[in-house]
Amino acid sequence: MKKLLNTVYVTTEGAALKKDGEALVAEIEGAERARVPMHMLSSVVTFGPILISPALIGACAERGIAMALLARNGRFQARIEGPVTGNVLLRRAQYARAGTGAEIVRSIVLGKVSNQRAVIRRALRDYGDEMKTGTRTTLETVTDRLAQILRRVQLRDATVDEMRGSEGEAANLYFGAFDHLIRSPDPELRWTARSRRPPRDAMNALLSFLYTLLTHDCRSACEAVGLDPAVGFLHRDRPGRPSLALDLMEELRAPLADRLALSLVNRRQLRAGDFKAQDGGAVLLTDEGRKTVLTTWQERKKEERLHPFLQEKAPFGLVPFLQAQLLARHLRGDLEAYPPWFWS
Known part of the structure; x- marks a missing residue:
C-alpha cells in the first residue's frame, strides 16, 4: 500500500519557503514557522504571493514532490514538477482508448451518480425524521430519479x-x-x-475551493502511476485542462468534497463571517475560513474506508491513487473493467 504522505498548504501572504538540509522550511518575516522533512512530503500547495527558493524547487523536482501555485481565491496558476515519469506503453494504451473508452466512461458515471445518491440517502437516514414532509419527499x-439514471447508464x-x-441530468437533479x-x-x-467562475455565493466558494484541492490530488495520482492527466475519457480534451484528473475526481466529488462542505456548515465550523464578497460579485473564503x-x-483524508473492489481499508487520501492504479491496470489488460469507487 502506498504511504499517505503530507501535503503542505501555505496560505500566509509573503511567506517564504526554502530548503534547509533535507527539510522544507517556511518563514514569515524572517522567523521560522514550520519545518517538514522532505521525505514526508508528497506535494506543496501555495496560495497567493509566496516566495519559493530555487534550491527548494530543484529539490522538490528531484524527489518527485509536485508544487502547485494557486491564486488567493484558489484558482490554479501553475504547477512545478520534475521529469515526466511513467511507462510509455501505458500511455500509448491510454491514448488508444481515449476516443473509444465507453466502458470506462460508464464506470465513471456510475460511480459519480451512485455517490451523489448516497450523499442524499445518508442525509435522509441521519435527519429524515427532523425534515419537513415536503423536504423529505423532494429528496426521496x-x-x-437518480436510480433510474443509474439503470439507464448500465445499458x-x-x-x-x-x-x-x-x-x-444527474448533476442538475x-x-x-x-x-x-x-x-x-x-x-x-x-x-x-452552481456558479463557478467566479463563485457568486458562500457555498459555491466553498465547493470550488474543495474541488481545486481534489483536482490537485487526482492529478498527482495520475502522474504517480504513469498516466497522462491531460487525456481523459468522460471529459473531452481541451488545452490546459487535466481531463483525466477531472474524470477520476467525478467519483469522489460527492463523498469527499460535497460531504465535507456540508459537514463544515452544518456543524457550524464555518459561518457567514468566514466568507467575503468582492467588488466584482465573487465570494471568497477569508484567510481564517480557508485555514x-x-x-x-x-483530517478527512486520514479517515479510513473499505475499498469496495480491493476489499481492504484505505484512507480517503489514498483513494485517488488507488483508482488511478486500477485504471492503469485496466488499460494494460490486467483487469477486464475499470472498477469505480462506491461510497456508502
Missing part, C-alpha cells in the same frame, strides 16, 4: 454522448436538491445554483 424523489448500448447527457441538505442557520449559506477548510480536509 431525487434518489428515485450496454448507451453511447458516450448519451452517458454524458445522463451525467449532466443533485444540485437542485442541494439546499435541502444544508442545516446552517445562516441565510448567507443557503444554496441557489479551517484546509485543516479539516487534511
Whole structure:
C-alpha cells in the first residue's frame, strides 16, 4: 500500500519557503514557522504571493514532490514538477482508448451518480425524521430519479454522448436538491445554483475551493502511476485542462468534497463571517475560513474506508491513487473493467 504522505498548504501572504538540509522550511518575516522533512512530503500547495527558493524547487523536482501555485481565491496558476515519469506503453494504451473508452466512461458515471445518491440517502437516514414532509419527499424523489439514471447508464448500448447527457441530468437533479441538505442557520449559506467562475455565493466558494484541492490530488495520482492527466475519457480534451484528473475526481466529488462542505456548515465550523464578497460579485473564503477548510480536509483524508473492489481499508487520501492504479491496470489488460469507487 502506498504511504499517505503530507501535503503542505501555505496560505500566509509573503511567506517564504526554502530548503534547509533535507527539510522544507517556511518563514514569515524572517522567523521560522514550520519545518517538514522532505521525505514526508508528497506535494506543496501555495496560495497567493509566496516566495519559493530555487534550491527548494530543484529539490522538490528531484524527489518527485509536485508544487502547485494557486491564486488567493484558489484558482490554479501553475504547477512545478520534475521529469515526466511513467511507462510509455501505458500511455500509448491510454491514448488508444481515449476516443473509444465507453466502458470506462460508464464506470465513471456510475460511480459519480451512485455517490451523489448516497450523499442524499445518508442525509435522509441521519435527519429524515427532523425534515419537513415536503423536504423529505423532494429528496426521496431525487434518489428515485437518480436510480433510474443509474439503470439507464448500465445499458450496454448507451453511447458516450448519451452517458454524458445522463451525467449532466444527474448533476442538475443533485444540485437542485442541494439546499435541502444544508442545516446552517445562516441565510448567507443557503444554496441557489452552481456558479463557478467566479463563485457568486458562500457555498459555491466553498465547493470550488474543495474541488481545486481534489483536482490537485487526482492529478498527482495520475502522474504517480504513469498516466497522462491531460487525456481523459468522460471529459473531452481541451488545452490546459487535466481531463483525466477531472474524470477520476467525478467519483469522489460527492463523498469527499460535497460531504465535507456540508459537514463544515452544518456543524457550524464555518459561518457567514468566514466568507467575503468582492467588488466584482465573487465570494471568497477569508484567510481564517480557508485555514479551517484546509485543516479539516487534511483530517478527512486520514479517515479510513473499505475499498469496495480491493476489499481492504484505505484512507480517503489514498483513494485517488488507488483508482488511478486500477485504471492503469485496466488499460494494460490486467483487469477486464475499470472498477469505480462506491461510497456508502
